[in-house]
Amino acid sequence: MKTAYLKFCPDKTLSHISKEIYGHFSEHLGRCIYNGIYVGKDSKIPNTGGIRNDVVSSLKEIGLPVLRWPGGCFADEYHWKNGVGDKRTPMLNSNWGGIVEDNSFGTHEFFSLCEMLDCEAYLAANMGSGSVSELSRWLEYITYDGDSPSALERKSNGREKPWRLKYLGIGNESWGCGGSMSAQSYCDTYRHYQTFAKNYSTPDMMKIACGPNADDYSWTETLMQNLKPWHTDAISLHYYTIPTGDWQHKGSATSFSDEEYYDTIRSTLYMDEIITKHSAIMDKYDPESKIKLAVDEWGCWYDVEEGTNPGFLYQQNTMRDAIVAAINLNIFNNHSSRVSMANLAQVMNVLQAVLLSEGEKLVKTPTWYVFKLFLTHHDSELVKTSLAAPEIGDNLPMLSLSLSKKGESFLLSVSNCSLDEDCSLLLDPEHGCIKNAQAQILTADKDVYNDFDSPERVSISDYDGFSSDSAFTLTVPKRSVVSLSFEV
Numbered sequence: 109m110k111t112a113y114l115k116f117c118p119d120k121t122l123s124h125i126s127k128e129i130y131g132h133f134s135e136h137l138g139r140c141i142y143n144g145i146y147v148g149k150d151s152k153i154p155n156t157g158g159i160r161n162d163v164v165s166s167l168k169e170i171g172l173p174v175l176r177w178p179g180g181c182f183a184d185e186y187h188w189k190n191g192v193g194d195k196r197t198p199m200l201n202s203n204w205g206g207i208v209e210d211n212s213f214g215t216h217e218f219f220s221l222c223e224m225l226d227c228e229a230y231l232a233a234n235m236g237s238g239s240v241s242e243l244s245r246w247l248e249y250i251t252y253d254g255d256s257p258s259a260l261e262r263k264s265n266g267r268e269k270p271w272r273l274k275y276l277g278i279g280n281e282s283w284g285c286g287g288s289m290s291a292q293s294y295c296d297t298y299r300h301y302q303t304f305a306k307n308y309s310t311p312d313m314m315k316i317a318c319g320p321n322a323d324d325y326s327w328t329e330t331l332m333q334n335l336k337p338w339h340t341d342a343i344s345l346h347y348y349t350i351p352t353g354d355w356q357h358k359g360s361a362t363s364f365s366d367e368e369y370y371d372t373i374r375s376t377l378y379m380d381e382i383i384t385k386h387s388a389i390m391d392k393y394d395p396e397s398k399i400k401l402a403v404d405e406w407g408c409w410y411d412v413e414e415g416t417n418p419g420f421l422y423q424q425n426t427m428r429d430a431i432v433a434a435i436n437l438n439i440f441n442n443h444s445s446r447v448s449m450a451n452l453a454q455v456m457n458v459l460q461a462v463l464l465s466e467g468e469k470l471v472k473t474p475t476w477y478v479f480k481l482f483l484t485h486h487d488s489e490l491v492k493t494s495l496a497a498p499e500i501g502d503n504l505p506m507l508s509l510s511l512s513k514k515g516e517s518f519l520l521s522v523s524n525c526s527l528d529e530d531c532s533l534l535l536d537p538e539h540g541c542i543k544n545a546q547a548q549i550l551t552a553d554k555d556v557y558n559d560f561d562s563p564e565r566v567s568i569s570d571y572d573g574f575s576s577d578s579a580f581t582l583t584v585p586k587r588s589v590v591s592l593s594f595e596v
């Protein structure tokens with residue numbers, strides 16, 4: 109067994125870990141909204157106003173703090189007026205499957221969902237094919253309390269009080285599906301749109317500008333030169349884990365070699381490098397970190413499951429995805445001085461989903477369990493650590509971890525990505541000793557997944573693999589995610 113050392117100072121905290129780092133993303137794509145979250149009021153599946161009750165309770169269990177909607181690429185073709193009132197106008201979803209949607213899930217249904225989940229709403233507004241006035245009327249419709257024309261329309265559609273809207277993104281992937289813009293032209297258009305993006309119910313609304321694609325550092329440089337804290341509160345970042353690095357042949361979600369597994373881990377770890385480099389650029393222009401980074405799309409993207417619509421992006425989710433989720437969430441925690449929000453793509457039936465459904469059956473994926481293990485990190489303080497850990501193969505760190513503190517309690521989340529070696533982790537606080545330790549674990553062979561016949565092949569168990577004889581030592585088994593809570 110290999111050994112790793114973790115030193116930390118129990119009193120030295122570095123930054124706030126916002127619970128919004130544990131956010132999710134719901135797009136009109138495949139079976140995420142329709143036949144996923146939303147089954148319609150007349151469905152046999154138990155629902156409230158068309159929204160599945162079991163989906164709501166499963167997402168509440170992981171404390172889902174913020175939900176992004178309606179896209180993705182879909183957002184830049186979405187016209188909100190078609191999705192309110194008794195008579196909805198259908199639309200073509202040209203990005204995802206070329207299907208016609210009836211717009212029965214719209215603004216009212218989305219905000220009802222957020223109220224049921226008790227989460228913040230994050231709207232992605234249409235800059236690509238919309239207009240400034242369409243956006244400003246939408247915000248008036250959602251947030252104005254008095255008798256303005258749009259607020260009266262909302263009231264006549266059954267909602268008296270305005271909703272709370274905490275996050276507004278303007279344009280999605282404007283360098284690609286959102287308009288193929290140059291960074292400079294995006295900045296000019298963004299500044300225009302944001303001027304009219306007035307929120308009447310939520311004075312602390314955060315405006316989020318479309319940030320870079322993966323490692324496009326020049327996009328970030330141009331944004332930071334042109335956008336000031338009075339224009340934007342955050343810029344987004346999109347980065348997906350593609351095991352093969354080839355968008356045409358991304359690899360299977362469930363059938364992969366050890367080599368492909370390690371390539372997936374390496375591709376995920378690149379997130380750390382790109383956040384570090386984007387943050388360094390942001391530091392030059394904004395040393396006080398007033399403008400945040402919102403990683404509002406992340407996760408594994410594989411080839412779709414055989415026999416499913418290629419435009420629906422439906423994929424299974426194995427123990428490998430759990431390790432990927434743990435690595436990314438630890439990276440976001442460790443960068444929480446700049447990263448204030450992240451949104452896994454996507455919440456249900458699409459890409460690295462936390463929930464999969466088939467008819468009335470619902471399955472929690474291994475990724476769902478990682479969000480459950482990391483719950484105590486929500487709104488905690490990041491603790492300064494120094495880790496000396498072994499490597500596996502060429503330059504691949506064996507462990508990924510983060511340590512946070514809330515009141516007197518600490519939470520260490522640690523993942524061992526090795527497929528064949530356990531690791532013994534010695535915890536060495538600068539003062540005091542570790543007490544009241546409790547641990548839980550998620551572990552399985554790399555390609556094990558939960559399905560509709562065996563929904564709990566991968567799930568959390570209590571774990572007693574630690575001892576405090578001379579030094580406090582935690583055994584982190586191969587391909588596992590462990591959460592350890594303790595006091596000092």
Ligand code: AHR
Pocket residue numbers: 135179180181182280281405453454459
């Ligand atoms: O999450 C799927 C798609 O990935 C989104 O619509 C788009 O923003 C990104 O390219």
